[in-house]
């Protein structure tokens with residue numbers, strides 16, 4: 386039997402599973418384990434889960450582990466992969482730089498367009514990201530801003546790696562300007578207006594994550610001894626969402642919402658724009674596979690910022706439930722005191738549900754494009770910006786809260802709210818079926834998606850529970 | 854010097870696409886790096902695309918008769934966004950009905966367009982003018 390281990394080191398839990406890839410009834414879960422993430426050395430929690438899965442004594446040393454079972458793993462510990470995105474025009478290269486960073490499993494902590502100012506550099510220096518993605522200009526296009534921004538970065542105190550993925554005509558000079566820094570040059574993310582090329586930059590981000598960042602977080606030895614290369618957790622899920630419809634065409638037009646304590650991720654795999662006579666696309670034609678991550682939306686660490694961003698919706702929910710705004714203030718304060726808080730009874734459960742619905746609403750809303758009406762002499766047309774998710778057939782809720790959903794109320798409520806008439810008509814999924822990632826396998830199956838797309842798909846789909 | 858980039862598009866809510874496609878093919882054949890934004894292009898889209906591609910000129914088309922309103926302020930927006938020296942051309946059926954050509958031209962020049970073309974323009978001539986205008990701007994700049 387072909388066995389593999391998959392481990393995900395999350396910000397609070399380190400979870401793992403031992404899988405049989407060729408069981409008699411297809412791929413199967415043989416064992417699952419989890420333990421709190423060991424913040425002071427991620428390797429300890431990792432080893433605890435690994436030895437337990439393999440049925441070995443906990444004191445087994447790395448070097449004595451069996452070599453016949455491959456170990457796949459991912460990490461989103463310590464805030465995940467923080468990326469600052471620099472582009473030229475906000476709607477073009479900057480937008481694409483952000484999408485590229487997110488689809489590589491990163492979290493965009495800062496973004497800048499046009500010239501980096503002294504203040505921008507000071508902001509970066511005071512809280513350095515893990516890496517900077519520097520883009521701008523089509524191939525043969527603008528170079529002036531790139532040289533200027535590269536010079537600003539070169540003169541800064543920043544020591545983090547810089548990935549240059551802008552105008553290729555500027556590449557060698559940018560590399561020279563930044564030669565005293567850790568600079569990696571790759572292909573332009575937007576070689577021509579509207580044309581996207583995120584993959585080479587994505588590969589570089591992943592490479593840097595491995596070489597420079599994982600090692601610094603107490604995982605270097607594991608990588609060396611086991612020879613397995615970790616991914617940022619969301620990259621695994623991204624690859625899984627890309628793989629599922631390739632393996633199971635019935636599962637085309639898929640959307641996954643991963644709502645956590647600190648961030649909420651939305652993944653979609655569906656065609657972003659259907660050309661018709663009455664719909665004109667403006668701005669980027671977004672990719673079929675897309676991930677967005679919202680650093681201000683989450684149920685625990687980010688509860689306060691969620692309350693700020695979603696106040697209107699949350700107040701409406703409170704009103705419907707007959708609860709005063711103070712009840713939410715109190716709940717948020719309780720969460721601030723204990724980020725691991727689990728609601729025990731009412732009204733906490735209701736308050737948690739109200740937050741969850743607002744969180745899904747905002748995260749999906751930011752992921753999804755819209756139509757605005759325009760009247761031309763010929764009649765009405767729609768101007769689309771962003772991605773059309775109307776044809777999405779299945780919406781999967783993942784992450785602690787949504788995995789445990791008993792019904793589809795939270796996700797359906799959020800989508801119904803998106804469907805309300807507004808000046809901009811949101812192109813959210815229209816009639817999807819809802820599922821919960823009940824066994825919590827998406828991140829663990831995601832780690833296998835690159836090497837074993839079929840098995841990962843089978844494991845992920847078996848984890849789903851249909852929701853009414 | 855590399856081939857100059859030029860941005861093409863039909864401005865406003867205008868859906869006439871045939872002339873735009875012809876211009877794309879023609880100017881590409883003449884050795885320009887054509888960045889074609891198609892129909893229903895807003896002023897900001899013209900400007901954004903010109904910045905990213907470092908374009909030497911923006912060629913605005915308007916066929917449906919509302920060109921005057923749609924084109925107002927484009928020059929200002931260019932200046933605002935740092936495209937101080939970009940060449941602006943306009944062409945097509947720029948106004949409704951039969952306003953005399955000279956009057957149309959005067960209006961569009963006052964709005965900051967460097968040249969204005971009628972629907973029956975010989976594109977070869979337009980390309981020759983464009984080349985010499987681009988060279989003149991480059992000479993001024995250096």
Ligand code: B12
Nearest residue numbers: 761762763867868869870871872914918944946949950972
């Ligand atoms: C086909 C057509 C349509 C089609 C367009 C289909 C499509 N996908 O393109 C349809 C039926 C959709 C249509 C709709 C309308 N149309 Co119409 N249409 C025409 C028609 C018959 C031909 C246009 C065409 O394709 N010409 C061929 C191309 C090659 O020429 P061109 O577009 O002029 O472009 C060339 C030159 O102008 C020049 N050029 C253009 N821009 C520039 C820029 C620069 C810098 C340079 C150097 C050169 C240049 O080079 C181009 C290539 O050679 C014209 C009449 C005519 N004969 O021109 C009316 C015409 C343009 N339409 C007109 C009108 C009024 C409309 C509508 C408002 C009518 C309505 N109420 O339905 C709508 C508007 C819809 C919209 N939102 O845009 C009027 C415009 C009147 C005005 N400006 O005063 C025209 C002139 C008819 C008329 N005489 O009344 N139309």
